[in-house]
Amino acid sequence: MTAPLLTCRAVTCRFGGLVALDAIDFSVGEGEIVGLIGPNGSGKTTLFNVVTGIYAPDGGSIAFTDRDITAARAQAMYRAGIARTFQRSRMCLPLSVFDNIMIGNHKRLDHSLVFNLVRRKAFAAELRRSWEEAAELIAIFSPELAARLDEPAARLSMIDRRRVEICRALISQPRLLLLDEPSAGMTHEETRELMDDILTVRARMAGLTIVVIEHEMGVIERITNRCVVLNYGRKICEGTFAEIASDPRVQEAYLGVA
Ligand code: ADP
Numbered sequence: 001m002t003a004p005l006l007t008c009r010a011v012t013c014r015f016g017g018l019v020a021l022d023a024i025d026f027s028v029g030e031g032e033i034v035g036l037i038g039p040n041g042s043g044k045t046t047l048f049n050v051v052t053g054i055y056a057p058d059g060g061s062i063a064f065t066d067r068d069i070t071a072a073r074a075q076a077m078y079r080a081g082i083a084r085t086f087q088r089s090r091m092c093l094p095l096s097v098f099d100n101i102m103i104g105n106h107k108r109l110d111h112s113l114v115f116n117l118v119r120r121k122a123f124a125a126e127l128r129r130s131w132e133e134a135a136e137l138i139a140i141f142s143p144e145l146a147a148r149l150d151e152p153a154a155r156l157s158m159i160d161r162r163r164v165e166i167c168r169a170l171i172s173q174p175r176l177l178l179l180d181e182p183s184a185g186m187t188h189e190e191t192r193e194l195m196d197d198i199l200t201v202r203a204r205m206a207g208l209t210i211v212v213i214e215h216e217m218g219v220i221e222r223i224t225n226r227c228v229v230l231n232y233g234r235k236i237c238e239g240t241f242a243e244i245a246s247d248p249r250v251q252e253a254y255l256g257v258a
């Protein structure tokens with residue numbers, strides 16, 4: 001592993017009597033694409049929720065670069081450079097594609113009314129810059145989509161909506177991108193397309209580090225450098241795809257056979 005960007009040490013998260021994460025050690029090196037896998041309910045999304053400050057861990061520590069962010073709230077984690085997508089789509093369908101992307105920009109246009117009235121020219125210029133930035137980003141995924149920034153998101157296909165959601169996470173120029181089941185609800189062909197997009201984005205954004213939760217093993221094999229497997233809130237194994245795929249503990253977790 002390269003120098004660690006994210007380091008979770010003995011991270012524990014409980015919901016009442018349920019231990020959703022049981023002393024998880026999880027590190028991600030700068031520039032890696034790590035696959036986070038495990039059966040439903042094994043704690044994958046909870047780990048993302050803890051790393052993005054949605055839940056405070058009940059035990060353990062989290063460091064990002066060399067900062068301890070264990071107690072940081074979601075906004076602070078985000079500003080530090082951790083962005084994510086959600087397992088269930090979070091699009092605001094009546095809003096435009098541009099607005100849906102800009103929701104993710106922490107430097108977004110949130111000047112006061114006075115600023116907007118007094119400095120309308122400056123505001124217009126800033127808006128134009130943001131528009132160009134969003135268009136440039138989304139064009140990496142699809143040039144056609146870049147021409148549809150002003151359309152309501154409701155008009156987009158599933159795969160295009162997913163692309164917009166990833167752009168929303170990327171517009172803040174994060175160092176770490178967390179993708180929670182990006183291919184959920186998509187056909188094989190769409191999944192393949194989306195994974196190609198993700199690899200293209202990563203090639204363009206040198207240094208972008210990614211953790212992806214994904215059920216399709218073909219996808220995991222193709223895009224990850226390393227995998228971490230959870231089961232019932234515990235890390236049961238980690239390694240390259242070939243290593244984890246041949247591990248009896250992983251086969252048992254997935255198939256119930258040893
Ligand atoms: P995965 O993403 O691997 O499918 P989750 O992290 O969503 O699994 O869930 C892990 C376990 O924690 C499950 O048993 C789930 O029901 C439980 N869980 C997750 N979030 C909550 C919550 N907010 N309240 C109570 N239980 C939760």
Ligand code: MG
Nearest residue numbers: 044045046087
């Ligand atoms: Mg989940």
